[in-house]
Amino acid sequence: MRFLVVFSLLALALSPASSFGIHDALDVVGVAKDVVIWIAKAWNLIEGHVEFSDVPLPLLEKTEKQLFAKIDLINTKLNHLSAQVDAVGTNTISMMLNNLPERIRLELRLNDLLNYHDLVGNAFQTMxxxxxxxxxxxxxxxxxxADSVVSHDPNSVTGMIESIYTFAVPSGRGINDRGILHLMSKSLKEVEGDMLCNAHQSPQQVLFSLYNAIALTELKGYSMIQFAYMLKRLYGEGNFTMEAQIARERFQERTNKIIEAVKAAMDSSSRDLWKCDPKRHISGDTYVEVTQLLQGYIQNEVDLNSEGTCRENCAEYSYTKSHGCFQNLWCQKQRRCHGKVINCRYVDSDMWICPADNQSRRYEYVEYENGRVLGRKQGCRKGTSKVDSWWRWLFWHCSYCFxxxxxxxxxxxxxxNLRPSIADVQNNMVVTGLRFVKNNRIIHLQIQEGKLLPRGNIDMSTVHWVPVEDYRITDSHVANGQDYxxxxxxxxxxxxxxxxADDGYVVTGVRFKMIGSHLNFEIYITPFDFETGELIDPQTKSMYKDNPNTDSSLHKPRTRVRLINPDISTRSPSPSVPDSKSDQYIEFTNTDMDRDAAQTTVPFLDAQPVDSLQPVPLSGAGIFHKGQKYxxxxxAPKLITYDFSKHLQVAFPETEPPIN
Structure with a gap:
């Protein structure tokens, strides 16, 4: 009967005004405060404010039913919170275990941390x-x-909670002289390019996810410890008032210290989120291409000038066009260039040309008589054609130019695409992800959006990719330089x-615009209230933010990212790594003559979705280049996740109002 009464007392303490307040938002600190309050109220009742004998049995039974309905609701909400935190937190711990070097793995004892996390969770499920x-x-x-929870055995819940704390917060001595959060922050900087681009979290998010997992485990442990002391008191084993008070003070101390540690670690951690190369490149799925912007093309000098002469050399034709097809020689057998012919050069007089068997290339490879081969010589399905330069009147050499x-x-x-991609700000939607897609031959930067909730949370049920605008360059009222x-x-x-974005703003859209001859990236930002999650007057207060610097700017002029003799992007045996920074630019160009006969336009555009494991609002976004030499x-697009560290405050200040 006393076991039932303790839960009845808890039910009386858990009035609607003092219940957990667990919404869809992940606010472990807020929940921790509520737990401390209702446990304190329950202790007030147990310590003599209500006589068990004064409670009529029918009222007790009715209260019992209300109690367990309330407890079931609380358990459901806490389980919902656990599912969200554990899905990210456990994944984060396991991911770090599998990828960190052995030295870091041993130092941080992540394996022990994961075991304690699971054991405390199991004990909570038992309760x-x-x-x-x-x-x-x-x-x-x-x-x-109750004894197993508050025992001095290091394997008790109390012992495991203290062990987790020693991992999280620096002790100042021994192997844990630096806390796991500090060491994790340092190691994330070392392995970021190798690992985190596939973790679906920025380094700061990894730390925050790990903190949430630790904080929730602490909260479960504290609840079990207080419940155990209540049981021992009810069963006449002692008073346990001081033990419960010490447990509360220790919980508050641990919570505050962990918050300080994670805030310090998060302050110095990157918020960049980008994607590694996939295990297998798939055109149209993991990447899209600009096709045949600049492509290797062989034509004789006689066709590169309006007079049909051979008086110059190939290098003279730096900017011209194809003027004809002299005597229907090789020019008759290949697809003619009807645009600009640029940067011609002489390689050798005679050659064998292997024509491509698809429309994306002109040639598979070109083999010159001097032995030089342009492209990969791997068989020729259409058969090679012998192409020879010739002499005119013994004076002029009519050379084939590349x-x-x-x-x-x-x-x-x-x-x-130059049209803006804007989230549905009228319904409080913000950008949560980016990716490049190609639609109707037009490349778009597509946005993922989700509904912003209080304290920087996102309503998971609303997250989706916004369809790109479905238009064609041939449509009426569609203009080059305006729409694309x-x-x-x-x-x-x-x-x-x-x-x-400026402080107090989140990203609600993106677009490209032209500055001179450069495509320039912009983000659309909107002010918001962190506590309520509401966008503030988005129609009038939203604005674009860009970096208008050019390569001729007096202050921080842009520098060029140069591709050195580049081969096709997907041929790289090593995964791409970021090799650009802000205030730079890159030009689409042709692949290397020798490696690919200059048949492909590079760089490609990464079409993989860049989004978070746990969707979050963005403080910014970027466009960068990743690759390997040659x-x-x-x-690729980059996300800059919202900085939650500035909202982490001490949960239990030294001076706080008494619990009534």
Whole structure:
């Protein structure tokens, strides 16, 4: 009966005004405060404010039913919180175990931390089962459970909670002279490029997720400890008032110290989130291409001038066009360049050309008589053609030149969307992810959006990718330079920047615009209230933010990311790594002559979705280049996750109002 009464007292303490207040938001600190309050109220009742004999049995039974309905609701909410925190926190711990070097793995003892996390969770589940089967439990079972929770054995719940704390907060001596959060922050900086791009979390998010897992485990442990002391008091084993007070003070001290540790670690951690290369590259799925912007093209000098002469050399034709097809020689057998012919050069007089068997390339490879091979010589399905230069009147050599063709047409996807991609701000939606997609031959930067909730949370049920605008360059009322940009030899640069919103703003959209000959990235930002989660007057207070620096700016002029003899991006045997920074730019160009016969436009654009394991609002976004030397690499989007560290405050200040 006393076991039932203690839960009745808890039910009386848990009035609607003082219940957990667990919403969809992950606010472990807020829940911790509520737990301390209702446990204190329960102790006030147990310590003589209510006489058990004064409670009529019918009222007790009615209160019992209300009690367990309330406990079931609390358990459901706490389980919901656990599911969200553990899904990210456990994944974070396991991910770090599998990827950190052995030295760091041993120092941090992450394996022990994961074990303690699971053991405390199991003990908490046991408490929940005892609540469900309250009518059939023996008193000795509950006494044994209470002893196992508050025992001085290091494997008790109390012992495990203290062990977790020593991992989290620096002790100033021994192997744990630096706390796990500090060491984790340091190691994340060392392994960021190798690991975190596949973790779906920024380094700061990893720390915050680990903190949430630790804080929730602490909260479960504290609840069990207080419950155990209540049981021992009810079963006449002692008063336990001082023990309960010490447990409360220790819990508050640990909570405050852990918050201080994670805040310090998060302050210095990167908030960048980007994607590693996939295990397997799939065109249209993991990457999209600008096609045939600049492509290797072979034509004789006689066709590169309007007079049909051979008086110059190939290098003289740096910017021309194809003027004809002399005597229907090799020019008759290949697809003619109807655009600009650029940067011609002489390689050798005679050659064997292997024509491509698809429309994306002109040649598979070119083999010159001097032995030089352009591209990969791996068989020729269409058979090679012998192409020889010739002499005219013994004085003029009509040489075949290797040039670049800049030709618009159905085979060249070279269009970049300029229309803005804006979240549904009227319904409190914000950007939570980015990716490049190609639609109707136009490349778009697509946004993922989700509804912003209080304290920086996102309503998971609302998260989705916003369809890109479905238009074609041939549609009426669609104009080049207004709706889309056409890449050309003269206008093929993309600015690379990390853009961060002003304090108090979140990202609600993105777009590209033109600054001179450069595509320039912009973010659309909107002010918001962190506590309520409401966007503030988005129609009038939202604004674009950019970096308008150019390569000719007096202050911090842009520098160029140069691709050195690049091969096709997807041929790289090593995963791409970021090799650009803000205030730089990169130009779309052709692949290397020798490696690919200059047949492919690089860099590619990364089409993998960049989003968080736990969707969060963004403080910024960026466009950067990742690659390896001698390969084209990828232009990719980057997320800059919201900085939650500035909202982490001490949960239990030294001076606080008394609990009534």
């Amino acid at each position: 929940q089962k005892y609540v469900q089967h309250r009518d059939t439990l023996e008193e000795s079972t509950l006494k044994n459970y 040039c670049l063709c800049d030709e618009q047409g159905i085979n060249s996807d070279r269009y970049i 940009h056409t890449l050309t030899w003269e206008k093929r640069a993309v600015d690379l920047d990390d853009l961060v 390969f084209g690499g990828f232009i």
